[in-house]
Amino acid sequence: MAGRRRLDAILGHVDSQNTLAEDRSTSTHAQQQQQQQPDFACQQGFTTVEPVNCAADGEQVGPRIPKRRQDVLKWNGWGYRDSKFILDPKGDVFFEGSRYNISGGLPHFKAWMETIAGLNTDSVNKPQRELQSEDLPPSIRNEGFLDDLQKTGISFSLDGQDRLFRAHGHTLHDIFTLREGRFERIPDIVIWPACHDCVVKIVDLAGKHNVCIIPFGGGTNVTKAVECPLDEKRMIVSLDMTQMKKILWVDQKNLTACIESGIIGQDLETELAEHGLCTGHEPDSMEFSSLGGWVATRASGMKKNVYGNIEDLLVHVKMVTPKGVLEKNCHVPRMSTGPDLHHFIMGSEGTIGVITEVTLRIRPLPPVKRYGSVVFPNFDEGVAFMREVARQRCAPASIRLMDNEQFKFGQGLKPAASSMWSSLVDSLKKVYVTKLKGFEVDNMVVATLLFEGTKEEVSNQEKRVYSIAVDYGGLAGGEDNGQRGYNLTFAIAYLRDFGLDYYIIAESFETTVPWDRVVDLCRNVKERLSSECEARGVQYAPLSTCRVTQTYDAGACIYFYFAFVYRGLAKPVEVYEQIENCAREEILANGGSLSHHHGIGKLRKQFMRATVGDVGIGALKAVKQQLDPQNIFGNQCLI
Secondary structure: OHHHOOOOOOOOOOOHHHHOOOOHHHOHHHHHHOOOOOOOOOOOOOOOOOOOOOOOOOOOOOOOOOOOHHHOEOOOOOOEOOOEEEEOOOOOEEEEOOOOOOOEEOOOHHHHHOOOOOOOOOOOOOOOOOOOHHHOOOOOOOHHHHHHHHHHOOEEEOOHHHHHHOOOOOOHHHHHHHHHOOOOOOOOEEEEOOOHHHHHHHHHHHHHHOOEEEEEOOOOOOOOOOOOOOOOOOOEEEEEOOOOOOEEEEEOOOOEEEEEOOOEHHHHHHHHHOOOEEOOOOOOOOOOOEHHHHHHHOOOOOOHHHHOOHHHHEEEEEEEEOOEEEOOOOOOOOOOOOOOOHHHHOOOOOOOOEEEEEEEEOEEOOOEEEEEEEEEOOHHHHHHHHHHHHHOOOOOOEEEEEOHHHHHHHHHOOOOOOOHHHHHHHHHHHHHHHHHOOOOOOOOEEEEEEEEEOHHHHHHHHHHHHHHHHHOOOEEOOHHHHHHHHHOHHHHOOHHHHHHOOOEEEEEEEEEEEHHHHHHHHHHHHHHHHHHHHHOOOOOOOEEEEEEEEEOOOEEEEEEEEEEEOOOOOOHHHHHHHHHHHHHHHHHHOOOOOOOOOOOOOOOHHHHHHHHHHHHHHHHHHHHHHHOOOOOOOOOOOO
């Protein structure tokens, strides 16, 4: 039963007793809703190269997220049904639920909310009722495909709720449509393969019957990647990979692990942690995103400075295409055999095939994990500090610089002081920083830090990083602020749903940029957002904020948040998307990339030609034509 002992030792931000979601696919309700068949025969449990008993023979590791995701997750917003921000009748803000360490009262947040121009908490915009099957587009049926699929014994569902849940990701457009509108096109069937051979059978049948496949992992994409094309007249299969969730083997000598692509990130880390191992890959979405999704979008994690991005972790990958299985012949760290096939697969976003198995580099869990933070007098000094840390190659596992708006937002999310003494200490700290050191509240910024390694490694790294901080006017902000800043990442995603209740629309977007353009790009994009809001009739000043996240020798990732009160706009999402496109143009004009880790999807593909050129587009189309001439994988992303 080792695989079922969920310790949540990785992040410590989720209550393990509340997060384990039972797979209800065998419940009475699920049997009524889904046409379930016995899964195609696949090897179960773990196979190990070294004698590591990852799970008892034949034992199935229960997922956090069941087949009927709507039983556990919000149907029209982010995350778990039992977790959300609320404003009570007295005007106090709470985070409801016990899964996160932010849970409970947030006495300072209402004051921060009141700084948003145009916000009126008496004006509430509640979402529409939960959509029922009769509200959804009817399923397009390919009877020949369905007949052959039933013969395989692979699990599938034609239920409207299952189809709707896989019709979208988490763009603003997706969530706004769920709250206030209807999708014109949704998948016609959801299929759950249980192993690689199941996927091969499904793809073969799709080719035989000319059926469209859209792979679906965690459903956390923010690029319209899984939205069904409106002009697709064929039957659309949502290929939900999350039942392929097993660690197939662990090689302790070479520190690699072969894992099925549907496993959710937090499940992967929890299961490896039970045996003293980890991947170290922690994207903001790791509670819900899948391994296959990470590879398909070229994902990046918060701790990439130590563990690397997904392309650094990947040793081997297996993809099923309409022309057959695409993979290399061996599991080795590097090959010189022409262009790397892995780079056809990474970032392919479900356009040429579906990823089934991934071999990753793994590491022993670090014996020491220590948080920290540094406050700087202004953004320029903070960026200079980040640049110097990168130049000296001494960056901790995670280092993120939040601008002044995010700094004040983070202060608003601080919980109530645990005692009078704690409150006094906080007041004294504020006096020290603002009065004695002369930092201005409206200019100061904060960098949050996470160090991982041996005790000696962490101590030496702390000394170097804090020494550099002093050279740029930084003051140590304490371990608690660093830990809270890091863990808040997982709860902040719930804020967009809260904002929509009060006519606030918000979204995030990211880029990479050379170091010498970081400050200018941040300033120029914020100015462009403000001017475009005014030009398009947004009545209230927007909130635009950014943070410098992943750092590299030659540049950094910048992550923007943008929001405004949309009362008075007839088509707020359309206006928002126009403004974000202008911000993207500004990013490209300032030497930034189209995306650092979110990917392209359908949302940004209009910029792809400017990004990779005509020859690059031609090369991508040639790969598509060779591997998928029937356009079986027809999500229409990238090109």
